[in-house]
Amino acid sequence: MSVCIIGAGVAGCCAAIQAARSGEECLLVEKSALPGGTLTTGGVACPGLFHAWGGKQVIAGIGWELVKECVELAGTSMPDFSAFDMNYFWHYQVPVNPVIFSCLCDQKFKEAGVKVHYHTMLAGLKRENNLWKITLCGKDGLYEVTADTVIDCSGDANAVKMAGFAVEAPGECQPGTSSVRCTGYDASTLDWDALRAAFYEAMEKGEIIPEDVGWSKGFSWLFLQRYGENANHIHFPADKWSTPEGRSGMEIAGREALLRVYKFLKKQPGFEKLYMRYVGMECGVRESRTISGKVTITEADFLAEKHYDDAVCYGFYPVDLHDDKEFIIKRLLSEGIVPQVPMGALIPQGSEALLAAGRIIASDRMANSAVRIQATCMATGQAAGAISALCKRHNVSTDELDINLLRQELVKHGAIVPEQQ
């Protein structure tokens, strides 16, 4: 095996498709039953941002191909990117149907020749004789595969940590979100005053809490306006999230919140036909570990559009940290700024033939709240796939790889790479 990719979130999907299209034998390992990660199993299907100031496209490639095909198949429309306004940046994300997204990924894996192992989890890995010996856990127990390169797209830096390289974990974590899709009511016809009064009464009785239906400790109807998608906050202790008990506790807390909302709404006029029809199978995690990379993207560098000789993609999104005390901490990008992502942020310090992509790339906490966004995860995934393929093709290490070759490979496959100065 040339490359083994751990995790089929948006980063892993793009990494696998790119590596296979570049001619590599590639195995994609995913613990759940479908691709997409937070976009599908987490129920947050609004990837962004692909377009920047004046509507100029800054991220394309495999991620954009998937998003565009989803929109075309669904017959929905794209936002008007030319009207881009940083104050309303979220309006320029592209809602996609998560079911179609996962089906398209499978189709593209097949066409490109990606080998996929769903229902399989990474159990360990070690480097021996210039190869990764990877232990996986399938339904019948442990088995081994070997690969020249491993790309960690687990969202939690599991492979990097298991391989013994340093990772960073924040002392406190942004809340997660248990996402659902509701039907059976019309938000435009609701009696908001009556609902607010009923809500406060239920709150007094301890039947519901504000963060069940919104992102703040105050009153909010985000949940109803969004029909349940990405509209609550589930808290979990940062030091516990990676333990089986901590992670399970988070899932249970998410479903408890959904049940409270359901029971409350079912009693209100207008919700007689309320139906929770699609729940993200996992509580969406905004923040966990990042790698200690050769280069760390800092908030200051991100906001100042630091230029890197080894830039692999742009990462256009404001700093956007969901915070317990201050609600959401936002630092909008100044006019004209389009931040860059260097290849060094994808390489764990001191590692060999090991890459990381997606929300775990080396970045400080504030920068991470921007680069964790799906379009950027897709672009870093595609870059990691191309790096692994080129290193194999030219028999070089990541340090020796000619950045111009990488640029050419990415552009050949539709990606946008920042110009070198």
Ligand SMILES: Cc1cc2nc3c(=O)[nH]c(=O)nc-3n(C[C@H](O)[C@H](O)[C@H](O)COP(=O)(O)OP(=O)(O)OC[C@H]3O[C@@H](n4cnc5c(N)ncnc54)[C@H](O)[C@@H]3O)c2cc1C
């Ligand atoms: C509530 C919420 C709202 C958000 N809103 C937006 C938004 O509106 N727009 C936007 O663009 N982004 C948004 N984001 C950010 C974005 O969705 C994520 O940061 C991004 O999708 C992460 O992609 P990823 O591929 O790096 O990781 P993930 O999506 O976490 O994918 C990791 C994959 O790896 C698998 N995996 C994990 N560990 C293992 C293992 N050990 N072995 C095998 N498989 C494993 C997982 O099952 C998963 O499929 C939001 C995130 C959250 C949580």
